[in-house]
Amino acid sequence: MDVIITVLLATAAASGLTAVLAALLLLAERVLVNYGPCAIDINSGERGLDVIGGKPLLTTLMEEDIFIPSACGGRGTCAYCKLQILEGGGAVTPTEEPLLTPEEIADNVRISCQVKVRNDLAVLIPEELFLVKQYRGRVERIIDLTYDIKQLRISLIEPDTIEFLPGQYIQLQAPAYKGNPEPVYRAYSMSSPPSDPNAVETIIRLVPGGICTTWVFTKLAEGDEVIFSGPYGDFHLSESDAEMIWIAGGSGMAPFWSMLRYMKEHDIRRKCTYFFGAVHRPDLFLLDELHQLEAELDWFTFIPALSAEGECDDGVCETGLITEVVDRHIGDASHAEAYLCGSPGMIDAAVKVLRAKGVVEERTYYDKFA
Ligand SMILES: Cc1cc2nc3c(=O)[nH]c(=O)nc-3n(C[C@H](O)[C@H](O)[C@H](O)COP(=O)(O)OP(=O)(O)OC[C@H]3O[C@@H](n4cnc5c(N)ncnc54)[C@H](O)[C@@H]3O)c2cc1C
Ligand code: FES
Structure with missing residues (x-):
């Protein structure tokens, strides 16, 4: 062969x-x-799988109900699906190389969607991933938050409850449709708080030509059944009581909308300034709700900003790129933690500003929506 x-x-x-x-x-x-039967040893004998070889390790594990984060759906671009393969992984492929540091390569870390199961393997899987489950849910409500952002509420069918930390995400399955030959998974942060355990809400922005968002915007309807897995991710509130700077753009609002309501419900009074950036006025959403919470919570400040000139003259928002607005408002922030969500470009630019303000890397947390 x-x-x-x-x-x-x-x-x-x-x-x-x-x-x-x-x-x-x-x-x-x-x-x-036909690579035939292969044995996968997990966590040095903790668990063993007998599988038929031939598929990527990521897919093989998923078929055994072991869900590894895979934000790009197995395309070898997000690097979320890293796993340590102690034996049998073969040589690192050219697709994997740019996604791994030399230290990771030395530690046998691999991009699991790019490693085909061809023989017996020994892998290490972090314990928390065994808590990730696949869910069946029904779309209860779809709301247009803006012209290109929708909020989805999915009530859970099986299992009927989910436990997660505010800030974590799910992987929603877009089924095959004309133009999309096979089901794909994409990551979406949960915008609902954990106190609402029988449903999940997400805030999804349309990416023109994008497989999953096109499906959400043109095919998905209230009443439809959907499949997703979760919860995933380590973007969540730290346990410290340090002051927080939150920065989001567009649908990057999602995890903060969950975190803020969680903090209110648990009476967590950490000083928090939330910068929310968009381009034009119609791109802003949830303003009334956030201003209402700002009035109720003396530790919370909300600062929406638009980069387009002349659209904030009535004082509803500030004008400027979100990085400029952060720069104007924040002085020495060496004591603070920063949480960022949105496009990679926005996050990279904002991190530079935060570094100049003294926010160190160890206290900077983000999810890049790419
Ligand atoms: C941890 C995590 C959490 C996320 N949470 C959210 C969320 O809460 N809400 C949300 O709307 N999105 C979120 N995303 C992004 C989401 O997972 C998808 O990448 C996005 O919806 C595009 O999927 P798609 O299938 O429609 O496009 P694809 O078919 O994957 O992409 C089509 C094309 O668009 C490009 N592209 C992909 N994403 C973007 C983008 N965001 N902007 C511009 N071009 C893009 C791709 O490079 C490709 O060329 C998150 C991503 C990660 C990694
Ligand atoms: S799933 Fe994205 S790189 Fe493997």
């Missing part, structure tokens, strides 16, 4: 029909290759 694969690859490169032959190669591999 290895010979067939090599010949196909060489022919593809030579003839310039790489895409076609790559597809043939995949098909050939699926049809012809």
